[in-house]
Amino acid sequence: MTHDDMTAGAELRRDLTPTLLIGGEPEMGEGRAAPLLDRYTGAPIADLVAATPAQAARMVDAAWAAFRRGAPGPWDRGAILDRAALQVEAARGDFIAIMQAEAGFTAADAGGEVTRCVQTLRLSAEEARRLSGDVIPLEGAPGQAGRTAFTLRVPLGPVLAITPFNSPLNTVCHKIAPAFAAGNPAILKPASATPATACLLARILVGAGLPEGFLSVLLGGPAEAGLAMADPRVRFIAFTGSTEAGRAIQTQAGLRRTQMELGSIAFTILAADADLDRALPKIVGAGYRKAGQVCTSVQIVLAHESLRAEAAARLAELVAALPYGDPRAEGTVTGPMISRPEAERVERWIAEAEAAGAVRLAGGGREGAVVAPTLLDGITPAMKAGCEELFGPVVGVAPFATLDEAIARVNATPYGLATGAFTNRLDDAFALARRLEVGGVHINETSSSRVDLMPYGGSKDSGFGREGPHYAVREMTEERILTLTA
Template identity: 40%
Template sequence: MSKLTGVQPTKKYLMINGEKIETDQYASLSSPYSGEEIAQIAMANKEQTEKAIEAAYESRHLMAKMPAYKRAEILEKVVSLLTEKADEAAEIITSESSKPIMFSKAEVARTIETYKFSAEEAKRIHGETIPFDAASGGVGRIGYTLREPIGVIGAITPFNFPMNLVAHKVGPAIAAGNTIVLKPASQTPLSALFIAELFEEAGLPPGVLNVVTGPGSVVGEEIVRNDRVSMVTFTGSPEVGIGIRNRAGLKKTTLELGSNSALIIDKDTVIDEIIDRCIMGAFSNQGQVCISLQRIYAHEDVYEEFTEKFTQAAKQLKVGDPLEPDTYISSLISKGEADRVLGWIEETKSSSADIATGGCLRNGVLEPTIITNAEQDLKVSCQEAFAPIVVVNKFRSMEEAVQQVNNSRFGLQAGIYTNNVKHAMYASQELHVGGVIINDVPTYRVDQMPYGGVKESGTGREGIKYAVEEMTEMKLIVWNNN
């Protein structure tokens, strides 16, 4: 019996055109924390992926003609069902990802909000009228725009928020009247299959949401290649995202890629008031967050105080079993990830950097790690750690701090703590990122805000209203009354 789920590991099937589809091959899914088998996951082949795309393609007209209020009703029903099953949903997230249960519960709460926003936005999709008589050739004509669904959306989601990041693709897609082929991350398919069953119960027609589990080289490749897919929305690594962009041709793409998000702490900051937020930003979900706080630049006047208090707070975090209610740090998603990060930490030992705390595995779990005086070319500084690691360096002037933040191939979000309005304004104008968070960590996100980056952090924006715009096409209608 599985300690994580309380049931024997079961087979999980593909969901295509409203039916559970068996496959020839299954892969064992195990807990990253305990190593215990949770389920056997169906591995789709190319032909089965094509069938899922065909089902979505054949359902696209039905979905496009479904009235907005009905699309909203289905999403509202999912909100109701997920609210009833919130504890079960959180346990699924924790079992497959080893996300501490406190964070899994928070993710479920956010997922409920995301589908609520989607239901609301389904009723707000509209165009605008055009003042044609502003041009001499437009006199006697009226015109307006419509937003029409784009068709089949291929959604490829990551492991770190396996329920809410699915919601950020599925929710607006359904709100806009599209159909979906969803490929969840190989380590976290259970959350996606769980949500697909809720949508079926909520009355979503067969073929609208198809869940295809399997390797990216098969399933993901076919989603990107197939001409019946009109748009690909992907969250994951820059390397994979760039590959998708290169192969997608004229398909629309929304790419939410990597980051090594930074925070500036100005000299007038009250350090005691920001420690808890910095702890959350750096260490929630083991740092496996796209906007995890990875780089901190503290003014030299507050650097020592901040580093000491931040380090002491990190040492107090409970490390261990993700199902314990007060566990803050648990296993990374795989042993390979842990080995990679340990190699990065080892690299710092031959540099001028110091390890203030952490840097070791404790019962297979990487301790929260703080590194000071790290050079810019170290991997922990210039690449995306996706682990409970944060680098703390000092600066003298705001110009220097902004320059160091911008010295990155990524640009998703950045934060600044300051009581100086001029410094806040300067940072908001000069930081080359998709979002600047003033007086909070860059890890801040609510689900209706526009979310996305620049440089190698991707293209396009999520956040329900903004995702709906990405997932629809504008059509112009012109009436000649002459």
């Protein structure tokens, strides 16, 4: 570790130590403590102290009291979110430095999080201002002359947002900004690996004018999240994480509403007519950013047998040329994974795939938490890398003969988040859109194509519900009908 690394760690420890937020007021945690680590150097950069049961209960109390008082009007909610967007942009450098440390992101990955967070805040501000219902034509029913009806969308109640390490800013924003746009208080439980980013965003939102009680930050792990979840006054649970954890949360949620964005095995299909000059750079970009730790990172490239050899050879050249390692070094594309144990797991999966017949065309090495960008050819469903979510900087290539075969391969997994496909045949594009059992089909884009205003979510074991401010606001509100008789 260099002197500059030590200085950066000391600055983070002094200025950005994660703290609880209880109804908008900062407070130190009083529960168990754990160090927050720099993902590349392994050095401690801050102390994370979890909430106690009493502190978690006070958060729910504050959220419930705020819900009962009522939110500011739609215009004011939009103005607060717009101010927060400006302040997030002004703090871009701080956010990038924090994410490089606690998440191991490169400057490009961290900067992308900031840009998208600003957009998500602005979209949520628009949704706050235009939240509306529908006019119901009651007079179209027999015996209903003189009656008028329309629907209102009203706040649902306190929202518990449980967010992951791999998008410590924008996914947090996708939960709490639509919650406030809808008029709901929120309790945020950020990933214990990356809490400082979320804490800075929370401080910005409070500084932008979020009223008392409308935001709390609950630090800790699953046990601390369970403290808030156990309270029936929490009306909506928004979770992004593993399918296994999602199942447990759904069981505890009971009849309460939830939004689940869970695991994935993301495919991108190269049809026989695919433009490789267009497709391959996008696949590399989508496979290795954030060290492959994205739910929609390209895990498997299904290449038509007529171009499989060319696609694999050209991908190997592109992957072998990717700079990797120190996320603070200029030009680094793939930084460290979130922990050394996770990197060791990915290293084992690579070795197991090779032992089962896969051919390593690029990468494969590991140093600490850094796994070299890796390309494997001949991935099959019998390998972990072909049937489980890999969540690391590894892309596999497999052939297919017909479009039916490719669709069957995607649909055979228990997941269904997103699939990319490169083809210029309109009939094939619509066949994929209709037959793939996934939440998003992206033609001439990869599985990782996402714009923050779109509905984003999956099917099957990838969960249900949709992110995207317009869609999330509707899920976090309740539709109420009002009828008037003349």
